[in-house]
Amino acid sequence: MQFLTFLIFTVIDLYVSVLLLRVWMQWVRADFYNPFSQFIVKITQPVISPLRRIIPSVGPLDSASVLLAWVLVLLKLIFINWLLNPVLFFQWVYIPLSFIELLTAAGKLVFWLVLVRALMSWISQGRSPVEYVLIQLTEPLMAPIRRLLPAMGGIDFSAMILILILYALNYLRADVIAWLLTL
Secondary structure (H helix, E strand, C coil), X not given: CHXXXXXXXXXXXXXXXXXXXXXXXXXXXXXXXXXXXXXXXXXXXXXXXXXXXXXXXXCCECHHHHHHHXXXXXXXXXXXXXXXXXXXXXXXXXXXHHHHHHHXXXXXXXXXXXXXXXXXXXHCCCCCHHHHHHHHHHHHHHHHHHHXXXXXXXXXXXXXXXHHHHHHHHHHHHHHHHHHHHC
């Protein structure tokens, strides 16, 4: 049973990350013809295409992808509670918790993309199509930090500062969840 639970939760988490990545790529207008972008679109298109007929986009935000990611996170929370307590019932606290968990998934995605971009900058020197998309995705977050930091002799600390901000937000998340569960 633990293996099946692990497998289901891993697939849900990965698909939520891919959906959020699709939303983010559309928001920053990443290169659509990039092979990495094409992979993300192809893996999400069978589910998102029918949803888009019902749920329109709101400006640059792909609301169908965001809604599907939120529903998957909500179902995951309900399933976790059902595993712990087999009497299935819906609690109101699932709604804010699912939003928080969706934001957490977005933060984890940012963390991994920044980390992979930093590691790839040592190896590929900007020639990889994946690195090009990573730069397009992470630059809107790293450029404001880079403008605030003084010049450090050619060393870019913006990735480290962004990761520290994500860690701080994760601690804030834990405090908010603890507060929600006491209500």
